[in-house]
Amino acid sequence: xxxxxxxxxxxxxxxxxxxxxxxxxxxxxxxxxxxxxxHVPGINKIDVYSSKGGYEALKTVLKNKMTVxxxxxxxxxxxxxxRGGAGFPTGSKWSFVPKNDGKAHYLLCNADESEPGTFKxxxxxxxxxxxxxxxxxxxxxxxxxKKSYIYIRGEYTYAALAIEKAIQEAYQAGFLGKDILGxxxxxxxxxxxxxxxxxxxxxxxxxxxxxxxxxxxxxxPPFPAVEGYLKSPTVVNNVExxxxxxxxxxxxxxxxxxxxxxxxxxxxxWSVSGDVNxxxxxxxxxxxxxxxxxxxxxxxVRGGKKLKAIIPGGSSAPIxxxxxxxxxxxxxxxxxxxxxxxxxxxxxxxxxxRDLVQVLKNLSEFYADESCGQCTPCxxxxxxxxxxxxxxxxxxxxxxxxxxxKNIASNLQGRTICVLADSIAMPxxxxxxxxxxxxxxxxxxxTASGTRV
Amino acid sequence: xxxxxxxTAQAYSKEVQFSEKTMTEFKNxxxxxxxxxxxxxxxxxxxxxxFGHLSDEAIVYVAKLMDLSPAQVLEVVSFYHMFHRHPVGxxxxxxxxxxxxxxxGSHQLMKSTCSRLGIRAGETTADGKFSVVGxxxxxxxxxxxxxxxxxxxxxxxxxxxxxxxxxxxxxGEPRQP
Numbered sequence: 001x002x003x004x005x006x007x008x009x010x011x012x013x014x015x016x017x018x019x020x021x022x023x024x025x026x027x028x029x030x031x032x033x034x035x036x037x038x039h040v041p042g043i044n045k046i047d048v049y050s051s052k053g054g055y056e057a058l059k060t061v062l063k064n065k066m067t068v069x070x071x072x073x074x075x076x077x078x079x080x081x082x083r084g085g086a087g088f089p090t091g092s093k094w095s096f097v098p099k100n101d102g103k104a105h106y107l108l109c110n111a112d113e114s115e116p117g118t119f120k121x122x123x124x125x126x127x128x129x130x131x132x133x134x135x136x137x138x139x140x141x142x143x144x145x146k147k148s149y150i151y152i153r154g155e156y157t158y159a160a161l162a163i164e165k166a167i168q169e170a171y172q173a174g175f176l177g178k179d180i181l182g183x184x185x186x187x188x189x190x191x192x193x194x195x196x197x198x199x200x201x202x203x204x205x206x207x208x209x210x211x212x213x214x215x216x217x218x219x220x221p222p223f224p225a226v227e228g229y230l231k232s233p234t235v236v237n238n239v240e241x242x243x244x245x246x247x248x249x250x251x252x253x254x255x256x257x258x259x260x261x262x263x264x265x266x267x268x269x270w271s272v273s274g275d276v277n278x279x280x281x282x283x284x285x286x287x288x289x290x291x292x293x294x295x296x297x298x299x300x301v302r303g304g305k306k307l308k309a310i311i312p313g314g315s316s317a318p319i320x321x322x323x324x325x326x327x328x329x330x331x332x333x334x335x336x337x338x339x340x341x342x343x344x345x346x347x348x349x350x351x352x353x354r355d356l357v358q359v360l361k362n363l364s365e366f367y368a369d370e371s372c373g374q375c376t377p378c379x380x381x382x383x384x385x386x387x388x389x390x391x392x393x394x395x396x397x398x399x400x401x402x403x404x405x406k407n408i409a410s411n412l413q414g415r416t417i418c419v420l421a422d423s424i425a426m427p428x429x430x431x432x433x434x435x436x437x438x439x440x441x442x443x444x445x446x447t448a449s450g451t452r453v
Numbered sequence: 454x455x456x457x458x459x460x461t462a463q464a465y466s467k468e469v470q471f472s473e474k475t476m477t478e479f480k481n482x483x484x485x486x487x488x489x490x491x492x493x494x495x496x497x498x499x500x501x502x503x504f505g506h507l508s509d510e511a512i513v514y515v516a517k518l519m520d521l522s523p524a525q526v527l528e529v530v531s532f533y534h535m536f537h538r539h540p541v542g543x544x545x546x547x548x549x550x551x552x553x554x555x556x557x558g559s560h561q562l563m564k565s566t567c568s569r570l571g572i573r574a575g576e577t578t579a580d581g582k583f584s585v586v587g588x589x590x591x592x593x594x595x596x597x598x599x600x601x602x603x604x605x606x607x608x609x610x611x612x613x614x615x616x617x618x619x620x621x622x623x624x625g626e627p628r629q630p
Contacts, residue, residue, distance in 0.1 A: 279594070
């Protein structure tokens with residue numbers, strides 16, 4: 001079998017490529033389970049990965065001929081929730097796949113990391129590809145999938161190449177291919193590159209894209225677990241979710257669930273950017289205080305400035321004021337209690353000088369550009385939001401535009417096939433609610449006269 | 454999008470056909486999937502690598518290879534940002550303009566690059582060497598601002614680093630500045 005793709009050609013550019021840099025040594029505020037060996041030289045190679053306990057989980061599963069139920073049970077007990085944004089329990093997702101239905105099953109790894117502020121999967125893809133591959137083989141075994149695909153965003157060329165190499169090593173070591181470790185389980189794994197479309201990170205959009213179509217999301221139900229890729233049962237899991245699987249199998253679900261809070265188990269990788277001294281990827285126990293991430297890991301707000309607000313979980317997450325942020329802990333419940341969400345863990349930090357109307361305008365341009373155009377409320381509404389926010393910054397806003405924004409945001413939510421519309425509507429509502437003075441400042445400067453027609 | 458159709462526009466042949474090597478790669482790609490159509494995105498990447506952009510002729514050619522109609526191929530091509538219908542510069546500068554990069558000055562960097570090269574965003578220089586576009590989040594938020602030149606990321610950009618990068622492009626081989 002050949003794994004050569006057009007990527008191989010691109011090795012000629014390799015000299016210019018380099019993996020992203022993250023803090024080399026764990027910080028005291030961190031709890032590194034997934035990233036424990038991230039700083040070990042050569043950890044992207046199979047021999048080094050194996051010397052640190054890599055592929056032991058897969059051997060345990062296959063040599064003990066663990067049942068599907070047993071694996072699902074372990075995942076459920078661990079409390080692991082999807083790390084891509086939605087936070088759905090992984091064990092439950094796997095359990096929805098029908099058994100012995102005679103159909104082909106598929107596992108798809110969602111490596112389409114495109115949510116603004118999110119760059120944590122890149123670390124796993126570039127530096128710890130085997131951890132994700134091992135998780136994928138175990139997940140595939142648990143849902144009886146003979147094929148799996150890593151759907152990686154087209155721009156991540158370096159990462160795609162790193163995974164291609166790691167897959168080849170896994171074939172050579174007998175962890176992929178026919179009759180893996182004498183278990184009778186056959187599995188093939190492939191890299192599939194996207195081509196630049198945010199919507200393909202939505203699981204049904206990803207499936208459409210993998211089917212060779214526009215990345216249009218599909219109505220649910222049917223859910224992918226029943227009718228997904230090529231109308232076959234399919235599980236779509238995020239990179240970080242799959243990378244957590246080997247640790248959980250190796251150490252037991254209880255060990256994983258010991259970390260975190262009641263509803264947020266284990267650790268979470270945070271990618272922090274914006275106005276901080278040390279932006280980067282950090283892994284913290286769920287439930288850690290926000291201050292530990294901001295100050296101990298990221299070295300505080302850049303330039304000694306004060307914090308104004310944060311966007312906690314990727315740009316779709318409603319904004320959180322500085323005051324709320326300092327009361328917040330890094331888990332699903334606490335962030336939800338501040339009217340926002342943990343999401344992907346892509347945190348953007350905004351200092352006291354940031355103009356939040358400009359910030360929201362920038363994000364509205366992103367969502368208007370990335371709306372797939374399938375549903376009218378989203379296709380039109382994202383553009384309207386963008387235009388109205390432009391009118392604010394161009395001093396052409398009218399007082400009634402605040403209500404118009406609220407009206408559009410409210411009419412966007414829950415009226416489309418996927419949540420892209422909600423992903424700008426919820427932020428719009430939160431910025432207006434929590435920072436009305438920022439909009440007021442522009443209204444006072446506005447030179448618009450008369451009313452809109 | 455406005456484009457200067459420069460000498461590179463004539464660089465592609467009307468006779469669109471894969472080389473033998475590319476045809477082998479094409480067959481390898483098909484073997485990965487349980488449905489032929491699933492191979493469309495990787496085949497389009499392959500086609501763009503081979504011909505530089507996806508011309509009308511290339512779309513008809515791919516449609517034939519994939520047992521699809523040209524319209525089915527075109528609707529996919531036009532949906533994805535990375536596929537080009539027209540030639541882009543030899544060094545295609547893609548500035549991330551989304552929040553974290555924007556907060557770190559990506560718009561100014563793009564603007565100064567455009568004025569230095571004498572083009573607007575979305576255009577190619579007359580000699581076909583450079584094109585500039587603004588793109589959405591590249592997942593480089595922690596090392597913002599970033600410009601992607603063809604396939605390669607150049608992160609933590611400053612005006613000085615960007616100058617060195619463009620100079621190295623002019624010398625023929627872009628280098629990490």
